[in-house]
Amino acid sequence: MRKILLSLFLISGCMVGAESTGGGDDGVGDDQQQPQPQPNPDPQSRVCSLPETTADAGNLTAAKAQQCNVPGSQGTKKWYRVAATLAGSMDYVQIELWDGRGAFTGGAVATGTYQLTGAELDPATCGVCVRGLGDKGAATQKEYFATGGSVQVTSIGGAGAQVSVTLSGAQFREIDATTKAAVSGGCNASVSRVQLAGTIVAVTGGGGGGGSCPATIGD
Secondary structure, X not given: OHHHHHHHHHHHHHHHHHXXXXXXXXXXXXXXXXXXXXXXXXXXXXXXXXXXXXXXXXXXXOOEEEEEEOOOOOOOOEEEEEEEEOOOOOOEEEEEEEOOOHHHOOOOOOOEEEEOOHHHHOOOOOOEEEEEEEOOOOOOOEEEEEEEEEEEEEEOOOOOOEEEEEEEEEEXXXXXXXXXXXXXXXXXXXXXXXXXXXXXXXXXXXXXXXXXOOOOOOO
16 A cells, blocks of 8 residues: 555646646746847938928029920920039039919019928929939938928029029928829928029920920020
């Protein structure tokens, strides 16, 4: 009888010992924490090529001051592009004025002060179009389009005439360089004031007065 009890005691002890080891197939005990998955690293910081805020950029001499033919108008309608480089950078501001569009619907480009609202906020419909380009020619190059502000056209004319335009309180957002659509979560910038002035050069193209000026900024 004593032998039977002793055998049962030994078997019971072995079973308890086996349960206390725990841990399952991975060999990790119940009192040890499982390794937790690490969060994915943050995406690469966005590089914004235009400064978020630019104070008064002063009075700049235009790198380009051109009178161009509106595509398909046979030269009867004109548009103007006035572009300048912000000091000490490869950042450009370009102001375009289009006959028959936006603020100039039904007429020609004229002097005056124009608010950047409504049709002026869409590259496809603007008569007063304000563009920005940061880090031109670099891998970080980005294109921007104005979402607010005003443009004062002080003087305008044909070939050889003086053009002077002043941009005030401009707000910009990043756009896709190909589609011209706003980039979701893209960069923003602002320019409090800048004046662009120069002598207009008439750029004529072939094909019966079709588009004659490059679409890119500053070229």
